[in-house]
Amino acid sequence: MDASNDPGLRCWLTAAAESEFPIQNLPFGMFTTAGDDQPRAGVAISDQIVDLVAVERGGVMSFPTETMLRDNLNELFEFGAGPVRRRVSELLTAGNNELSRVDNRGILSRAAATMHMPFRVGDYVDFCSSEQHATNVGRMFRPNDPPLMPNWKHIPIGYHGRASTVAVSGTPVRRPAGQRLGADGPTFGPSRRLDIELEVGFFTSHPTQLGDTIPIAAAHDHIGGVVLVNDWSARDLQAWEYRPLGPFLGKSFATSVSPWVVTVDALAPYWVEAAPQDPAPLPYLAATPNRALDLQLEVDLNGTVICRTNFKDMYWTMGQQLTHAASNGTAIRSGDLYASGTVSGQQPDQFGSLLELSWNGERSIQLDNGESRTFLEDGDTVTIRGWCEMGHGQRIGFGECIGTVLPAKDDGGGI
Amino acid sequence: MDASNDPGLRCWLTAAAESEFPIQNLPFGMFTTAGDDQPRAGVAISDQIVDLVAVERGGVMSFPTETMLRDNLNELFEFGAGPVRRRVSELLTAGNNELSRVDNRGILSRAAATMHMPFRVGDYVDFCSSEQHATNVGRMFRPNDPPLMPNWKHIPIGYHGRASTVAVSGTPVRRPAGQRLGADGPTFGPSRRLDIELEVGFFTSHPTQLGDTIPIAAAHDHIGGVVLVNDWSARDLQAWEYRPLGPFLGKSFATSVSPWVVTVDALAPYWVEAAPQDPAPLPYLAATPNRALDLQLEVDLNGTVICRTNFKDMYWTMGQQLTHAASNGTAIRSGDLYASGTVSGQQPDQFGSLLELSWNGERSIQLDNGESRTFLEDGDTVTIRGWCEMGHGQRIGFGECIGTVLPAKDDGGGI
Numbered sequence: 001m002d003a004s005n006d007p008g009l010r011c012w013l014t015a016a017a018e019s020e021f022p023i024q025n026l027p028f029g030m031f032t033t034a035g036d037d038q039p040r041a042g043v044a045i046s047d048q049i050v051d052l053v054a055v056e057r058g059g060v061m062s063f064p065t066e067t068m069l070r071d072n073l074n075e076l077f078e079f080g081a082g083p084v085r086r087r088v089s090e091l092l093t094a095g096n097n098e099l100s101r102v103d104n105r106g107i108l109s110r111a112a113a114t115m116h117m118p119f120r121v122g123d124y125v126d127f128c129s130s131e132q133h134a135t136n137v138g139r140m141f142r143p144n145d146p147p148l149m150p151n152w153k154h155i156p157i158g159y160h161g162r163a164s165t166v167a168v169s170g171t172p173v174r175r176p177a178g179q180r181l182g183a184d185g186p187t188f189g190p191s192r193r194l195d196i197e198l199e200v201g202f203f204t205s206h207p208t209q210l211g212d213t214i215p216i217a218a219a220h221d222h223i224g225g226v227v228l229v230n231d232w233s234a235r236d237l238q239a240w241e242y243r244p245l246g247p248f249l250g251k252s253f254a255t256s257v258s259p260w261v262v263t264v265d266a267l268a269p270y271w272v273e274a275a276p277q278d279p280a281p282l283p284y285l286a287a288t289p290n291r292a293l294d295l296q297l298e299v300d301l302n303g304t305v306i307c308r309t310n311f312k313d314m315y316w317t318m319g320q321q322l323t324h325a326a327s328n329g330t331a332i333r334s335g336d337l338y339a340s341g342t343v344s345g346q347q348p349d350q351f352g353s354l355l356e357l358s359w360n361g362e363r364s365i366q367l368d369n370g371e372s373r374t375f376l377e378d379g380d381t382v383t384i385r386g387w388c389e390m391g392h393g394q395r396i397g398f399g400e401c402i403g404t405v406l407p408a409k410d411d412g413g414g415i
Numbered sequence: 416m417d418a419s420n421d422p423g424l425r426c427w428l429t430a431a432a433e434s435e436f437p438i439q440n441l442p443f444g445m446f447t448t449a450g451d452d453q454p455r456a457g458v459a460i461s462d463q464i465v466d467l468v469a470v471e472r473g474g475v476m477s478f479p480t481e482t483m484l485r486d487n488l489n490e491l492f493e494f495g496a497g498p499v500r501r502r503v504s505e506l507l508t509a510g511n512n513e514l515s516r517v518d519n520r521g522i523l524s525r526a527a528a529t530m531h532m533p534f535r536v537g538d539y540v541d542f543c544s545s546e547q548h549a550t551n552v553g554r555m556f557r558p559n560d561p562p563l564m565p566n567w568k569h570i571p572i573g574y575h576g577r578a579s580t581v582a583v584s585g586t587p588v589r590r591p592a593g594q595r596l597g598a599d600g601p602t603f604g605p606s607r608r609l610d611i612e613l614e615v616g617f618f619t620s621h622p623t624q625l626g627d628t629i630p631i632a633a634a635h636d637h638i639g640g641v642v643l644v645n646d647w648s649a650r651d652l653q654a655w656e657y658r659p660l661g662p663f664l665g666k667s668f669a670t671s672v673s674p675w676v677v678t679v680d681a682l683a684p685y686w687v688e689a690a691p692q693d694p695a696p697l698p699y700l701a702a703t704p705n706r707a708l709d710l711q712l713e714v715d716l717n718g719t720v721i722c723r724t725n726f727k728d729m730y731w732t733m734g735q736q737l738t739h740a741a742s743n744g745t746a747i748r749s750g751d752l753y754a755s756g757t758v759s760g761q762q763p764d765q766f767g768s769l770l771e772l773s774w775n776g777e778r779s780i781q782l783d784n785g786e787s788r789t790f791l792e793d794g795d796t797v798t799i800r801g802w803c804e805m806g807h808g809q810r811i812g813f814g815e816c817i818g819t820v821l822p823a824k825d826d827g828g829g830i
Binding site for chain 2: 122123125128149151154155157158159160161162163164165167171174176177178179181185186187188210211213234237240241242243244245246247248249250252253254282283284324325327328329330331332333336406409
């Protein structure tokens with residue numbers, strides 16, 4: 001195990017051990033402060049941020065260059081976040097005092113920072129890799145057919161989403177308008193079935209050139225880090241538009257990601273063997289081992305946890321997703337986002353969307369404040385949380401992915 | 416009419432009138448020369464290029480700044496290509512000698528230039544807006560159902576494609592490998608049904624913010640310029656993967672665009688009223704007038720023209736496509752690419768894909784060299800050409816969109 005993952009490692013910030021950002025985590029993000037609106041790279045530790053630009057300027061870290069630390073993490077992860085994280089780990093280890101050479105030790109309070117999109121997203125791909133989710137949706141919408149499509153157990157099914165509307169946690173989500181099919185044909189107006197999808201995504205690190213592929217054994221070399229994703233969905237728009245070319249406007253109005261990118265290095269202890277796949281995948285997708293991430297997840301709606309599940313039970317793994325997506329020779333860039341699709345476990349309280357939790361609107365979801373929901377109402381706040389268990393009550397946390405629904409801009413009469 | 420579109424306007428480059436790039440056209444592109452590998456913006460005139468950086472440095476054009484002329488056209492079109500084109504038109508008009516103050520008059524031979532991607536593509540959307548194409552595909556693949564889906568005449572159906580593999584004309588196209596369904600289930604290997612799609616696309620100019628929409632009357636204000644598009648398609652990969660989330664790897668290996676972006680200003684005389692739509696579109700899509708582009712198109716395969724058609728017969732127009740795509744409040748950036756979908760006319764020699772020309776591989780397409788094709792073979796070269804007729808034999812040309820098929824990288828046994 002990398003020394004930076006050692007559960008016994010201690011930080012000189014004594015509160016760090018109880019945080020979801022202990023010294024064993026050290027996720028990367030982009031932030032600004034009140035006095036400086038140039039987004040710059042930082043590493044979260046406890047309730048603080050190590051300002052990598054300040055540390056670089058202080059001469060304590062001879063790489064990367066300051067240019068790599070501006071605007072987004074794309075260049076830094078293409079260069080390699082691993083060495084930077086290991087150096088930050090050294091600097092924060094109890095007994096190290098090198099940061100005393102930097103103003104304020106290069107550290108500021110997370111409460112004083114505004115977080116920004118961690119990456120400039122080149123392409124955004126969304127998969128559908130939970131067997132339970134795919135089965136649930138099939139049962140609801142195609143009750144007379146087998147719930148899974150014939151291709152589902154052969155291909156990690158996915159599609160391209162919209163890169164321009166991937167936004168950092170906290171960005172409000174405007175209820176979209178669009179075409180909804182009614183008894184008298186389609187009308188245009190605000191979505192009446194606004195939903196969430198609990199997902200986990202990874203950003204790519206090292207790029208490939210047009211024509212290159214990624215062998216399954218090398219897939220994790222291109223995964224830079226992992227975030228929580230909320231793939232907001234307008235079910236009524238989606239249901240009317242999606243045949244035969246897939247989801248378009250029912251998805252492309254907003255996709256939220258958590259601001260702190262947990263690196264593959266920090267996650268190294270938390271990969272577990274995925275469940276065996278039947279039928280066996282084709283050789284190009286046969287991973288040995290086939291690594292699933294043991295990541296606890298929960299969805300909170302207005303203060304009530306409405307779903308608790310685990311990411312390790314997904315049918316298709318991140319490695320298989322990336323190798324498949326690259327198998328036609330498409331170019332991968334640093335900062336592409338690949339999201340998992342809705343994470344749904346086998347139990348009804350493990351379903352990762354309101355569509356499933358309310359079984360297509362047939363069942364009300366009770367909230368602790370006495371209200372109930374089928375789909376989202378204006379003003380609702382959805383918070384996704386995730387963490388890996390270190391043991392002894394310690395966690396490698398992912399922070400939160402939050403969004404609040406704003407009302408549609410007009411009454412639906414037009415644009 | 417803008418003076419720059421006047422058919423009587425004459426350039427001091429006397430050969431320009433017979434070219435598809437006369438002074439009434441003046442499309443923008445990005446180029447490099449042997450001695451300078453920094454892509455810079457130019458305007459095509461006849462068989463020459465006006466080097467906008469040289470003209471700017473020569474002090475003849477006080478705007479835009481040189482920064483806007485580097486790497487891609489995104490900033491220039493966000494600023495506004497119209498004023499720049501009108502100034503270049505003045506400089507090239509017979510009698511004007513201002514360019515004599517610039518080294519070599521700021522002009523170089525197109526033969527000495529290498530063309531690059533005109534824009535950094537933020538998001539790429541591909542529509543399916545030809546009724547004949549949608550009907551043909553429906554007849555082939557769903558022979559027992561109505562050929563058009565119930566949504567087709569209500570929605571300009573589209574989906575997100577992959578931005579990273581949109582490439583400039585001339586970029587070779589590697590035959591992709593992928594999953595193909597056979598009698599014994601899927602296997603992985605090179606596509607056996609490699610196809611083209613004749614399309615026309617537009618790049619956006621002025622951006623919108625998250626939550627904004629674009630009223631139909633304002634749609635053309637956001638269209639910067641138009642290019643020819645070849646949406647290369649692997650039909651066997653596509654057929655197996657596309658349900659229920661749409662095309663993914665069957666499309667994302669390559670999309671070619673012509674290098675010279677013909678501006679909406681140059682196209683002003685060539686918009687015609689689109690055919691009436693039945694049923695009437697919902698109010699947000701009801702354009703008055705509903706403008707179609709009278710653009711002649713042809714597809715050449717290894718020297719034989721296999722398709723001649725016209726873009727004006729598309730069911731959904733560019734304005735409707737953009738207004739629909741923005742109707743859910745998604746953010747539009749300068750340099751997004753919106754492609755039309757396959758342009759197919761009603762006659763069999765007007766079909767814009769080999770899938771339709773060969774009717775799903777049932778009919779051979781005869782070439783002038785004695786060969787025949789159903790789908791593409793390695794080494795085949797496809798050239799798309801397009802032009803608007805000015806009258807008197809003159810044209811506003813789009814140049815060419817060319818690609819040659821390279822063999823798959825391996826024998827299909829693996830990656």
